[in-house]
Amino acid sequence: MKILCVAEKPSIAKSVAYTLGGGKVTVRNSSVKYVKNYDFTFEFPGVGRCSVTMTSVLGHLTEMTIDNNRYGWGKCLPINLFDSTIIVKENGNDSKKLVQNIANEARLSNQLMIWTDCDREGEHIGWEILNAASKTNSSLTLENVWRAQFSHLERSHIISAAKNPKQLDRYAIDAVCTRMELDLRAGFSFTRFLTDLFKTNFQEIKEERRLISYGGCQFPTLGFVVDRYMRVKEFVPEEFWYISIEVKKGNRKLPMSWSRPHLFDRLAAMLLYENSLDIAKDEAEIVHIISKPTSNFKPLPLTTVQLQKDCSKFFKLSAKETLDAAEKLYNQGFISYPRTETDRFDPKTDLKNLLSKQAESPQWGGYVQELLDGKMRSPRAGKHDDKAHPPIHPICYTDFTKLKSRNEQLVYQYVTKRFIACCSDDAKGVKSIVTAKWGLETFTASGLMVLEKNYLDIYDYFKWTSTKELPEFTLGEKVKLLKADLVTGKTSPPSYMSESELIALMDINGIGTDATIAEHIEKILAREYASKQSLGESRSKKAYILPTELGCALVEGFNQIGFDNLSLSKPFLRKQLEESLAKITAKQETKNNVLDRFIELYRQAFMLSNQKQAILVKSYRHIQRRNA
DNA sequence: GCAAGGTC
Numbered sequence: 001m002k003i004l005c006v007a008e009k010p011s012i013a014k015s016v017a018y019t020l021g022g023g024k025v026t027v028r029n030s031s032v033k034y035v036k037n038y039d040f041t042f043e044f045p046g047v048g049r050c051s052v053t054m055t056s057v058l059g060h061l062t063e064m065t066i067d068n069n070r071y072g073w074g075k076c077l078p079i080n081l082f083d084s085t086i087i088v089k090e091n092g093n094d095s096k097k098l099v100q101n102i103a104n105e106a107r108l109s110n111q112l113m114i115w116t117d118c119d120r121e122g123e124h125i126g127w128e129i130l131n132a133a134s135k136t137n138s139s140l141t142l143e144n145v146w147r148a149q150f151s152h153l154e155r156s157h158i159i160s161a162a163k164n165p166k167q168l169d170r171y172a173i174d175a176v177c178t179r180m181e182l183d184l185r186a187g188f189s190f191t192r193f194l195t196d197l198f199k200t201n202f203q204e205i206k207e208e209r210r211l212i213s214y215g216g217c218q219f220p221t222l223g224f225v226v227d228r229y230m231r232v233k234e235f236v237p238e239e240f241w242y243i244s245i246e247v248k249k250g251n252r253k254l255p256m257s258w259s260r261p262h263l264f265d266r267l268a269a270m271l272l273y274e275n276s277l278d279i280a281k282d283e284a285e286i287v288h289i290i291s292k293p294t295s296n297f298k299p300l301p302l303t304t305v306q307l308q309k310d311c312s313k314f315f316k317l318s319a320k321e322t323l324d325a326a327e328k329l330y331n332q333g334f335i336s337y338p339r340t341e342t343d344r345f346d347p348k349t350d351l352k353n354l355l356s357k358q359a360e361s362p363q364w365g366g367y368v369q370e371l372l373d374g375k376m377r378s379p380r381a382g383k384h385d386d387k388a389h390p391p392i393h394p395i396c397y398t399d400f401t402k403l404k405s406r407n408e409q410l411v412y413q414y415v416t417k418r419f420i421a422c423c424s425d426d427a428k429g430v431k432s433i434v435t436a437k438w439g440l441e442t443f444t445a446s447g448l449m450v451l452e453k454n455y456l457d458i459y460d461y462f463k464w465t466s467t468k469e470l471p472e473f474t475l476g477e478k479v480k481l482l483k484a485d486l487v488t489g490k491t492s493p494p495s496y497m498s499e500s501e502l503i504a505l506m507d508i509n510g511i512g513t514d515a516t517i518a519e520h521i522e523k524i525l526a527r528e529y530a531s532k533q534s535l536g537e538s539r540s541k542k543a544y545i546l547p548t549e550l551g552c553a554l555v556e557g558f559n560q561i562g563f564d565n566l567s568l569s570k571p572f573l574r575k576q577l578e579e580s581l582a583k584i585t586a587k588q589e590t591k592n593n594v595l596d597r598f599i600e601l602y603r604q605a606f607m608l609s610n611q612k613q614a615i616l617v618k619s620y621r622h623i624q625r626r627n628a
Numbered sequence: 629g630c631a632a633g634g635t636c
Contacts, residue, residue, distance in 0.1 A: 009635060034636055059634030064629095073629065081630095094636090121634055179632075187631030195629080215631050331636075339635090515634065 001047050004109040005054040006102060006129045008116040010024055010034050011330075011337070012153070013056035016115055020052065030055065031097045037105065045163050052461075053105050057098050060121070061128040064180045065093040066188065073192055079610070080602045081189040086181060105142065106133035113146040113165060117388035120585065123169045124176035130168070142168055151387040154348050174591035175584040181595060182577065183216055186602045190214030190568075193610065194554075201472045201617045212529055212554070215574040216574050217512045217559075221520045222529045223569035224505045226547045226555040228497040235493035241269035244278070245443055246483040247284055247436060249471035251429050253482055256443035262489070273486045276439025282481040285474045287442070288435035294448070296427040296464045298455040300343045300382040301391030304514035305507045306336070307411075309500040310418075314461045314565035315410045318532075319503055319518035326392070326415070335415050339515045343382030349390065352376065355423055357397045363413075364420060367458050371423055379422035381407055393419040417459050419438050424455035429476075432470050438484065446469060496535065496544035509571035510578045515534035521545070529554065551621045557619035561612045563605050573601075 007013040014036065017025050022038025028037040038054040064086050071084045072078070089514055090096050106112060108325050112133050113127035126147060146165030194212040198205045205212070213480035240262040246255045263269040300306070304323070311322040345351065355376065358368045394416040403409045429450040436443050447470040456464055473479070502521060506512055510521045524530045529551035536539045547555070555569040566573045577598060583589040609616070 032636095057634090058636060061634095063633085064631095091634090125634065183631045183633085185631090191630040209629080211629060213630060217632065314629090327636080513633075515635085519632085567635090614633080 001044075001050040002109045003042075003044065003050045003052045003113055004102075004105050004133065005052060005113045005115050006054040007054070007131075008122060008125055009058060010036065010056045012115060013054050014118075015153045015504050016158055017052075017054040017164075019153070019155050020054070020162055030101045032058070033093050034058065034096065035101065036105055037101070042162065047111075047355050050550040053109070054115075054495060055101060055105060056115075056245055057102075057125065057129060060087065060096060060125055061090060061095045061132060062088050063097060063279050064184050066184070071277045077187040078192040078196075079603065079606055081192075082185050082599050082606070084185075086184065099135070102129060102132040103135040109133075109137060110139075110517040111144075111146060112137075113162075115148045115149055115150070118149055118151055119386060119388050120176055120581075121387065122174045123172035126168050127173045129379055129546065136458070142170060149384075152346050152349075152390050154346070157348070161570055169585070171587055172585050175581040178584060178591050178594050178598075179577070179581055182598050182602070185324065185599060187213070187215050189602075189606055190262050190609070193606070193613075194616075196614055197616065203561060211527065212550075213523075214568070215520075215523070216577070217516070217520045217568045218523050218527070219528075219554075220509065220511045220571040220574055221502070221506060222524045222547065223555050223567075224502055225524070225545050226552050226569070227531050229547050229552070232493050232496055237492065238264060239266075239488055239490055240264050241266050241486060243269070243273050243441060243443075243487050244483070244485050244487045245284065245436075245438060245481055247479040248482050249473065249479060252471050254445055254471060256445045256520070257552075258343070259435075259442045259444060266488075269486060272441060273484075276441050278577050279439040279482065281320070282484070284438040284443070284479050284481055286434060286435040286475060286477045286479060287430075287437045289473055289475055290434075291430055291432045294429050294431040294553070296429070296456065297379065297422050298424055298426050299418060299424050299459065301345055302393070302415065303341055303343050303382075303384065303391060305341075305517065306343075307392060307415070308518065309503050310461070311411060312498070312500040312503070313542075314414070317407060317410065318499060318521070320522050321407050322411060323515075323518050325405065326409040328404075329412055329415070332398075333395055334412060336391075336393050337389045338392055339516055340392060341384050341385045341386040342389055342391050345381070345391060347381050351379070351423055354393060354395070354422055355420065356392065358416060358420060360397055361399075363400075364417065364458055368420060371420070375425065377422050377425045391422075414461075417461075421455040424458065427454050427456045427464055429464075429466070430454040434470055434473055436479065438481065457551035470577065495542075496546055498542065498544055502545060510575055512573055524551070549627060550620065553620035556623075557616035558609070560615050560619065561609055563608060566605070568602070568605060568609075 020042045024301050025038050025040045029060035030037055035056055041049050066084050067087055077493045116125045130145050134450035147168045148161040149166050150161035191213040198212045229253050242262050243258045246253050308319040308322045311317040329335045330338050359365045388493045392415055400409045400412045429448055433446045449468045460520050495624055506517050528548055532543055532549045533546050534543055536542050558569045580594045584591055
């Protein structure tokens, strides 16, 4: 028997081949630079020892598109794109060669086994592989193809996956096809509509050959940026009042803060203040003293989104710069696969082995040795598992100062320190809180004493420091007030959107995936819907993403058009689509039902936008004039 | 010239 195995990417093919082949593997080049064909033998249950060829693709093999002869730009009305026929074609140059490679290998194979990632897109890629293989081997069908189910590359797990094949999940494949078709129809139709509309109405957009694109992920991303910008701009400060006291103990002054939240009613605050002043004059009583152990928790195992947020915050790298650097580190074998949603390590992971590789580092080797000598702790386990990849962690030690780019140096250091932190103990301290009563009002002061920094010794990206020790009070003690004031302040506006906040918002709202969030942000910048700006005092300048006039005009225009609560620039539509796709996978809805419903929804939105296109034009004119 | 999703 001959078995053909195909993985989603070369790294998986190589690793699985060497695991199953037990080291006895011969390698052949394919016509694609990164893709190799591995030959070995393996004993599959029921069929005995088989000769196996393992190869891979490079992600999706195909993409959907429209027939340009019939439905090209200018050859039909944009609204016709909602019921145009759709063509599936190979994407890019290499896919043709990859399909050819699979077809060649499948010709003499008795069985096909799919080794793509265990996620929705992975099922679809498996289906694309099957279609490629069927070109030369008509005995292969969706029903009889083997699907390996694996979530990491540990030896026994891979062997068990090889011996217990499942089937491809046709419902997951349906869900992906649904997403592809909707994104294509909505994206193309609205992009053509908007581009043509703005070209006819704005000379500069025509001259600069600007593209005004719409995408189901681009617009909600822009929506977040504009939304925040408007909240900052329209912010009206409000006055509030609170009581502030300072007590005296020995020769120490201790400011204490009011237990009530800030009051927005001056009279109410005044009454409370005068009440206490009448009752207690300048004396307060210590009514509660507590000292309790407290911890500062070490971070969770690292996901892609968290990596991007942190590298933006700590090193001011853009999400794309971070992912690019992580990919280079991955390709050099320094870190694990950088696109993952998993924030818990599989219990079988040999963490000690991974950790021990870092012991030779001049920067953190000493710390790591202490962990290996007994201070090592199990990482925390988060709630997310994408069933395809482990959290991002270093694979082997490398002298990061010799890495090619500064970004790679920063990302390698960060990934490694984060991993070491995960294997460390939480930071420990003691928190003291003292409560005083002045009249009828209570006030507190707190202090922190850090006892063991533990993980913070290595994960030095933020601080957790001891405060000045609180004076020693006794319960019931009367203390003199040095000050008791009714203070007024003003609420301050939120800050503009930082990239790390934007990533977090996209993640929470399901806009894009770990692999594409960075691209969507780049896209709204490339389209000049938004731009990056450095704001703040010279010493503490921070980078923010601010919308351009065009970006504001598009979002506000669409908001004004109003689409029955499903505005194109809000995240809800994407969220609903994601929910419906999940229902297809769960067999609670059919692909055709979801397609019909969303195509109709987009078509209605399109007709309304077309009918009210003057609003979009006016919105841009208005903003241009206002800022002129 | 257009989308979003994989990956190199």
